Amino acid sequence: xTRVLIVDDEESQRSALAAMVxxxxxxxxxAANGEDALAKLETARPHVLVTDLMMPRMDGxxxxxxxxxxxxxIPALVLTAFGNLETALExxxxxxxxxxxxxxxxxxxxxxxxxxxxxxxRLAERAxxxxxxxxxxxxxxxxxxxxxxxxxxxxxxxxxxxxxxAVLILGxxxxxxxxxxxxxxxxxxxxxxxxxxxxxxxxPETLIESELFGNEKGAFTGALERxxxxxxxxxxxxxxxxxxxxxxxxxxAKLLRVLEDSKVRRLGGKQEMVVDVRVIASTNKPxxxxxxxxxFREDLFYRLNVFPVRLPPLRERKDDLGALCSALINxxxxxxxxxxxxxxxxxxxxxxxxTWPGNVRELRxxxxxxAILAGEGTISTAHLPAQFLDGGExxxxxxxESAAGPQVPxxxxxxxxxxxxxxxxxxxxxxxxNKTRAAEMLGISLKTLFNKLKSYGAEEAEEAAGN
Numbered sequence: 263x264t265r266v267l268i269v270d271d272e273e274s275q276r277s278a279l280a281a282m283v284x285x286x287x288x289x290x291x292x293a294a295n296g297e298d299a300l301a302k303l304e305t306a307r308p309h310v311l312v313t314d315l316m317m318p319r320m321d322g323x324x325x326x327x328x329x330x331x332x333x334x335x336i337p338a339l340v341l342t343a344f345g346n347l348e349t350a351l352e353x354x355x356x357x358x359x360x361x362x363x364x365x366x367x368x369x370x371x372x373x374x375x376x377x378x379x380x381x382x383x384r385l386a387e388r389a390x391x392x393x394x395x396x397x398x399x400x401x402x403x404x405x406x407x408x409x410x411x412x413x414x415x416x417x418x419x420x421x422x423x424x425x426x427x428a429v430l431i432l433g434x435x436x437x438x439x440x441x442x443x444x445x446x447x448x449x450x451x452x453x454x455x456x457x458x459x460x461x462x463x464x465x466p467e468t469l470i471e472s473e474l475f476g477n478e479k480g481a482f483t484g485a486l487e488r489x490x491x492x493x494x495x496x497x498x499x500x501x502x503x504x505x506x507x508x509x510x511x512x513x514x515a516k517l518l519r520v521l522e523d524s525k526v527r528r529l530g531g532k533q534e535m536v537v538d539v540r541v542i543a544s545t546n547k548p549x550x551x552x553x554x555x556x557x558f559r560e561d562l563f564y565r566l567n568v569f570p571v572r573l574p575p576l577r578e579r580k581d582d583l584g585a586l587c588s589a590l591i592n593x594x595x596x597x598x599x600x601x602x603x604x605x606x607x608x609x610x611x612x613x614x615x616x617t618w619p620g621n622v623r624e625l626r627x628x629x630x631x632x633a634i635l636a637g638e639g640t641i642s643t644a645h646l647p648a649q650f651l652d653g654g655e656x657x658x659x660x661x662x663e664s665a666a667g668p669q670v671p672x673x674x675x676x677x678x679x680x681x682x683x684x685x686x687x688x689x690x691x692x693x694x695x696n697k698t699r700a701a702e703m704l705g706i707s708l709k710t711l712f713n714k715l716k717s718y719g720a721e722e723a724e725e726a727a728g729n
Contacts, residue, residue, distance in 0.1 A: 263289045264380040267306060269299045269313040269325065270341070279312070279367070286373055288380075296320025300328060310379045311338040335424060335451060337379040339363060339372075404441045406589045407582040411574045415442070422569045423449035428521070430506075430566050431544040433573030435710040436621030439544040440502060442573060447500040452540055455499030460492045463508035464709065470513055472529055475520070481530025493526045493537045500540045505713075506566065507547035507558060514559045521565055541566070546713060576618040576625060583613050583625075590626055591641075594633040601638035608643050612650045619682045620706035627705040647705070686714060 266288045270276040273294070280290040291306050293299035295317045311329075315322040322340055329336065340362040361375055405412070422429055423446045431439045440459055447457045465473055472482075476491030492501055503509070509517070520526050521541060525534040543566045552558040576582075587610070591602050605613075609632075618624055632645035643651060689700045701711045 263287070264310070264376075265289045265291070265306065265308040266310045266312060266376065266380075267291045267293060267299060267302065267308040269293045269296065269311070269317070269322070271295055271314060271317040275314075282369060283312075283372075283376065286376070288376065296322065296325035296328070299325055303329075303334075308336060310376055311336050312376075313338060313340060315340055315342040331425065337382050339375055339379060341365060341367065405438055405445055406586050407579060408585050409579045409581040411579045412582060415571060415573060418569075418571050419445050420449060422446060422571070424451060425569075426540055428540075428566050428568040429542045430549075430568075430570045431542065431573065432570060433544070433546060434575045434621055435546050435713055436623030436706070437573040437575055438622055439546075439573060440504060442571065443500070443502040443542045443544065446542060447540075450500070450540065452499050456496050457500050457502070458492050458496040459502040459504055461504045461709070463505035463713070467510040467513070470510060471516065474513070474517065475526050476528040476531075478528050478530035481528070485530070488528070491526065491528065493520060493539055494535065496539045497537050498539075500542060503541065503543045505545055505547075506543040507545040507549055507552050509558075511557060511559070514562050518559065518562045518565060521562075576621045580614050584610060586622065586625060587613070587629060590629045591633060594630055598630075598634060600633050600636070602633045602636050602641060603639060605632075605641040606643070609641055609646060612643060612646060616650065617678050619678070620704070620710060623707055623710070624705045682714075683718060686711070 264287075266283055268276060268280050268283065268290055269292070270279065271294055276292050276294070280292050284290050291302060291308065293302050296313075297320045299311075299313070300320075313322040313325055320328075326338055326340075329338075342362055343365050361379070363372060363375065405416070407413070407415070419442060429443075429446060431442050433439050443459070444457060447453060460473055462470065472485070472489065472491065474491050474493060476494055477485050477489050479485060479488050503517075520537070523534075524537055524539075526537050527534045549558055549563050549567075553560055553563055587605050591604070594600065595602055613625070613628075620627070628647060628650075629641075631647065632641045635645040636642070686700070686704065689703055690697070693699050693703070697711055698708060701708045704711070
């Protein structure tokens with residue numbers, strides 16, 4: 263039976279409303295004000311909340327604000343007198359109330375809204391229950407990981423999703439930062455709104471402000487038409503600022519102002535627009551170190567770092583390899599129309615040996631190649647790239663399409679970072695600096711390769727400065 267909590271400070275109206283709603287087959291509970299409602303919500307689990315707007319001690323707006331901070335997803339109907347209509351509309355916009363009703367209440371309208379809101383409430387309750395069950399099995403959205411490390415991440419994502427707090431997702435390239443952001447969006451009250459992602463590292467400084475804030479026609483050379491920015495496109499939803507650590511310093515000040523005022527002005531425009539956007543940022547860089555170098559604003563860091571979430575690299579959660587491979591096989595079978603069923607124990611053992619510098623993205627590339635080669639049945643070691651077949655020797659062959667290519671000799675005691683750099687540099691040299699082909703051969707994305715090369719350049723600059 264659908265449960266409804268009715269909150270009104272006037273006892274006669276509260277009782278009459280409860281009697282009418284009960285006659286329609288709903289189970290009702292009543293509260294005299296917001297504080298009373300919060301106390302009853304600790305034990306009662308209503309599908310719909312019906313609350314008066316103006317009440318003593320804690321009014322309807324304060325009640326909904328409190329529920330929002332607690333992560334509640336109960337749809338709420340707000341009752342209001344004619345003079346408070348503007349406040350009711352603000353409540354719907356700011357706090358996500360389901361709808362409002364003007365007094366005196368029309369029974370037919372109330373019943374229709376209750377039925378619709380109840381259906382939404384039951385769906386939200388069922389979705390939350392299923393999501394929690396799946397997360398205990400190692401799945402949250404598109405993220406996969408039954409390991410303890412990932413279960414802790416899942417718990418954090420579930421906790422922060424219903425709120426409006428800014429989230430900073432930290433992790434190496436290929437760990438799934440965008441998937442984590444999408445999981446937050448999907449679990450939030452904004453799930454029906456747009457999810458927009460922009461890569462701050464992939465855009466030149468001359469274009470990033472236009473990408474973020476939009477532009478008017480003629481705002482700059484090449485601006486041939488009016489263009490909406492990412493903040494406008496994400497209105498009512500979520501905006502992911504990927505690789506925020508690479509955002510140009512001048513743009514950071516403008517971003518901070520938008521985050522504080524919730525207003526955006528297109529380049530070349532004269533008017534500001536109010537935007538309702540939940541911002542999530544991600545980075546593979548330690549922003550504290552970037553701040554010390556003067557390349558990232560301290561005030562912006564604290565504005566974004568309200569709720570940090572760190573995604574562990576794959577080398578720290580190798581217990582997830584089996585579950586990740588199963589999920590990837592299902593996805594790749596759909597993509598390539600293959601009929602792969604699983605991987606052999608020998609394959610899993612070799613995957614466990616690998617250090618995975620490219621993280622889950624590298625694993626996907628390895629599994630995609632293997633699935634194409636296998637076609638159907640079980641993936642065996644014969645379907646793996648050459649670097650997985652050397653038995654852990656101290657020389658890593660670089661696979662090329664023609665004959666066996668050069669080798670990178672590694673001394674015992676070489677660190678993973680040193681080995682990775684040597685392999686990347688040797689591959690680029692062998693391919694005459696063809697970065698696209700090198701990224702494919704190394705099993706990493708072009709973006710990851712550029713980030714690695716950029717970090718190597720920064721290290722050399724620091725060493726030169728020290729000398």
